[in-house]
Amino acid sequence: MTILRKTPTGILGFPTAPLHKNGQLDEKALAENIKFLIDEGLTSIFIACGSGEFHALSHSEYQAMVEAAVSVAGKKVPVYTGVGGNITQAVELVKLSQDLGADGYLILPPYLIEGEQEGLFKYYKTIIENSDLNAIVYQRDNAILQLETLQKLLKYPQIVGLKDGVGDMELNLELTQTIGDRLEWLNGMPFAEMTMPAYTSIGFNSYSSAISNYIPHISRQYYKALLEGNEQLVRDIYVEVLLPINRIRKARKGYAVSLIKAGMEIVGLPVGNTVRPPVIPVEAEHYKALEAIIMKALEKYPVDNKEISH
Template identity: 70%
Template sequence: MTEKRMAPTGILGFPTAPYNENGNIDEQALEANIQFLIDSGLSSIFIACGSGEFHALNKAEYQTMIEVAVAVANHKVPVYSGVGGSISEAVELVTLSEDLGVDGYLILPPYLIEGEQEGLYNYYKTIIQSTELNAILYQRDNAVLQLPTLQRLLDEFPQIVGVKDGQGNMELNLEFTQTIGNRVEWLNGMPFAEITMPAYKGIGFKSYSSAISNYLPHISRMYFEALMEGKDDIANEIYRDVLLPINHIRKQRKGYAVSLIKAGMEIMGFPVQNTVRPPCVPVEKEHYEQLKKIIENTLAKYPIQNKAVSNS
């Protein structure tokens, strides 16, 4: 059980699920990915979530990824696992995660069904009441809570420490932040969250999940600090030079939100092949070369000052 009911803040690390030549989880590559994120100053590790291809993992692989994350983190930063699927599977994964020593979990949208608010309430309730671990709710796709439902859950379950938004409904987000305030941490979980962070910052979001940190963490750090310190000229420059060009590639194919991370990591020399499991597709050669050029230009203009960047 986590002693303090606090969600991770700042830049949140979401490792990938690297595969070897046989298509199995490459544990050494995963260790390197997680260690790099920690050394680069990210505040936390969210393992086997969207970037980690939760949808494509079997239970043994899921367990392996959590075991590696917990071992590498070694209490230096909190580790959160992704849970979801059917309600029975989600509870099973929470129990497994707790047994393996995670600090909390992120509840991913349930499969396919778009339930009524009462159905979503009961889905979350069943999962959360099964453990004392910290829980973070994820607003996305077919799982979008309205204000009364979220308030009901927060009133009943102190385990809920954060709400991650991947929906982009700013009117609803404003309802949340202006009504609920700092009862929870508000996390920007939009695909390529740096792109939307200027808008989210303005309504009370101070944390985001960073895909680009898997290969350019110093850029995410520079950008985050510029935003938080009101250095708009620096933030805008990074936005134009780096973030928008990469985001343009990300939008070319469905599933690039996952596979583009691995392509970037491979370009930067990490032992991660540009491979993903269906239904995602690997990055096409043309887009791969475009990303490579962007990274080269980025490193030329914004060189890495230190191998490890401290978390402030």
């Protein structure tokens, strides 16, 4: 890859969409949250993606979020946008992302329809051909590329990475062992820290982190321990922090988004426990349980920003 095609690596930042109590986008809080992620050493910003409630954004809100991310990042870290849905919308968002100065985009699944491999190929092809920006394909839901399809797409140099949100390790091994370092492999499973020990072993060196929105220093400690082979620290954080949070995350559909906002609110970041339907806010019982986990984690794993670097 050339410098132009350098892919985000390490811990990837996926901001939420802060909302006022009236449901409108809180642009000031969004800017503060993006700055927090960058200051905490996350290597990139993926704006208006799943955790940013892509499914519920208007066109003007999407544009405002991208503009905020590009402005706050100020070229310190790359900014990637979420594009997807119906093919017409996806192409429009790619063009808008390029016009607004984004570095690339993550292709989310097509709307509703489950297509054949040839249909998925044409979906991705149509999107990618409309821009020279870096593109990352996202394996999840109704958009799962098999090896042959992905290989056909790799004639496009714009494709720099694959993010997996499915967890089919047989397919992941087939892809990583066949394609190798032509792509950067990103773990995009819900709460990716939970599965990162397995993913690291097969070539996935980057992941999207939900908890980095509110306890990024613990995600950093965990990631560093994984890379350095510190099995005891990996196990301790896994059992004491990750597993308990994940149990809450799985308690309700949509908590993959709303639980992030609850965690951010608990640590004092400017975001409320407000989401858009069909996602629901975190229930009081689960909110209190998450708060207890976070407070205990902060006590045992205090913030140490000496390790932060860009």
